[in-house]
Amino acid sequence: MGQPVTTNPWMIALINMTVVFGVLYFLSLIIAFIQFIDPTKKKASKVENNVVTTEPAPVASVQDDMQIIAVIAAAISAYGYSPAQIACIRRKDGQAWAQAARVEAVTVRNQMF
Amino acid sequence: MEAFAVALQAVWSDSGFTAFTIGNAIMMLVGIVLLYLAIGKGFEPLLLSPIAFGCILANFPKTGFETDPGVMQVILYGIHHEIFPPLIFLGVGAMTDFGPLIANPKTLLLGAAAQAGVFVALIGAMLLGFNVQEAGAIGIIGGADGPTAIYLTVKLAPHLLGAIAVAAYSYMSLVPLIQPPLMMMFTTKKEREVVMEQLRPVSKFEKLVFPVAVTIVVSLLLPPVTALMGMLMLGNLFRESGCTERLSDTSQNALINIVTIFLATGTGLTMKADSFLTYQTILIICLGLIAFAAGTIAGVLFGKIMYLFTGGKVNPLIGSAGVSAVPMAARVSQVVGQKANPSNFLLMHAMGPNVAGVIGTAVAAGTMLAMLK
Structure with a gap:
């Protein structure tokens, strides 16, 4: 085991928190970039537009x-x-059932770590 | 008759009774109490049961677990050479939906803020006389992430593994008791009642590129945690690719169950009386609680900052989920939020900081390895 860079706890905490915030902020920028370059997003919206213009609303x-x-x-x-x-x-607007299903899905999952 | 007496004496001198100490007896009692908590009280039974039984097994004298070739030596090899935590992460990645995080990337910052608990405990540990490596390993309890805690502890302070693993897993099971009072204390009723907007749908492209991009960025920056992050993201890629269902299924069911047995039993096997029954263990248990509390408070306070900056669109309660403990901490946010406003569904919003906390803890562990090892 080599020598630690510093043994000052306040310095270790400061450097670490800076790195953690920096890395996670950079990852958030990457996520935004992935969304920006997403080629399937444009295709999906085009297909949606085509459907709206060429076909009547489904009944x-x-x-x-x-x-x-x-x-x-x-x-x-x-x-x-x-x-x-x-x-x-009548069909109720809102996401209550979908939300309830998600809650159920996460609730029944066992804690694994 | 004399031969019979000699034989009996030989059996007796070879038996465990001759080397059995009061420390061994106390540790077996600790194992039995942990078994009761796991099975009787339902505290993380999947993890605490094998840890507790491993603790009982570790305290039989003359078993030769560490010296003689055999299954126990193989399990201990997996613990001491950090084989099991990355394999657990493979399964965790296959179980985890990063969709809520990708839909709202700002929640990554909540996962970062909650890591403050790690460093509060680190500072506390150093003030109490632990050396810097031991303090780093103790601090990571605040990350509320078992495999990362074990991974870092084995590298920095292997003699503390038993105490740190038990503290981490015990407090993770106590998240529903530890977090709500702190969340209530640091938020107003108005903040808790905030209903957050529906998350945007996330495309398959985003879900596929995300694990690859995160692996490249984090592994280049922090090579010591490549095994953890790489396996987490590989498991997630299995889940999202749509053409590797069998691998995803094995990772998140059979494999993770098998590795959990080895990891937890192996952790229990490190709880020998001479290394566990020390004053340090009590300090570690106390510091672990401080770490959890500080992480929760830091997450909620950062949530309040986001609440202010977004004009009241972010419910600060999701900040507490930044302490990992997936998915328990997110469930706590959901329960506390719904208590304040029954029409509030914070679960998916809280899953964002929750999985961000896993990445944040791994990054904190990698940074500490780079600085302290």
């Missing part, structure tokens, strides 16, 4: 709706309510 088929309604009615029945009490089924 969900009645068949799909009926299946969704059947699944929801079955789920409500499983909780002990009658499907006859369902007044209407």
Whole structure:
């Protein structure tokens, strides 16, 4: 084992924090640069534009709706309510279910390190 | 009859009882307590159970674990030559989604700020009389990253490995108890209620280039941590490439489980009475707590600075996740944030500083190796 560069704890802390901040800040610049040069981003937006100009907006088929309604009615029945009490089924805006799924995914994962 | 007595005496003199010390008995008791905490209380059972059992095994006299060829010597070889931590990092990389970090690169700075705990503990350790290498190894407990702590300790102060590993893993399991009071103390209710904007979607190109770019930059700058960072990013590349599912699956399941058994048992095997039952161990346990607390506070305070500079768009609670401990620290941010505002979902925002903390701890370890070794 060689000699340490310095044994002054305040100096070690200062140099280390500077290096850590410097490296991580540089990595954040690299991430921004990767996003800037990303060739797939432009393609994706072009494809999206083409879709919008050439095709009509997709309309969900009645068949799909009926299946969704059947699944929801079955789920409500499983909780002990009658499907006859369902007044209407509307899509809710927002990300609550997606967020809940993400929370669940991270929560069930075991701590490994 | 005499031959029988001689044989019995030979068995007795070869048995462990003749060399068994009170220190060995105390360490076995420590192992049993750790087993209770792991299995009975659920503190990091995947890690603490093999550590605790390894501790019990290490304190049987005359086993020859370190001198005679065998499985225990192979496990100890893997510990003393830093083989297992990079292999664990391969699995961690395969498990980690860097998407939240790539979507919001500013959170890298929160991962950097939380490393302040490392250096608070380092300064404290030197003031208490530890030498500079020992202080560096003790400080890294504040990084809340087991494999990096073991990696650095073996290189700087191998005689402290048992105490540092137990302190690091114990405090990581106590993150849900240690962090919330500090987070509440250093934030206002208004700050905790901040709902952050939805993260932008991250393209596959970005997710593929990120691990390669980070490996090149960090390895060129800090060669001593290339094994750790390289394996972390290789695992992540397996995950994101889309054509190496089998390798990704093995890395994040079978391989990491096997290596965890070896790493944790091997860490337990270093907890022999003569090296663990010292006054230094108590100091290390105390300094570890200070390191965790200081890292949490520094992360939250930097989060407050970002809150001010972004006009209230950043919730300071995500700063505490900068102390690594993936994904536990991010979960804590989520829970505390949701307590303040039930419609708040901070988890994915907190995963950014959380994985940045892993990179930050590895960078801090590399810098210390460059300066202190």
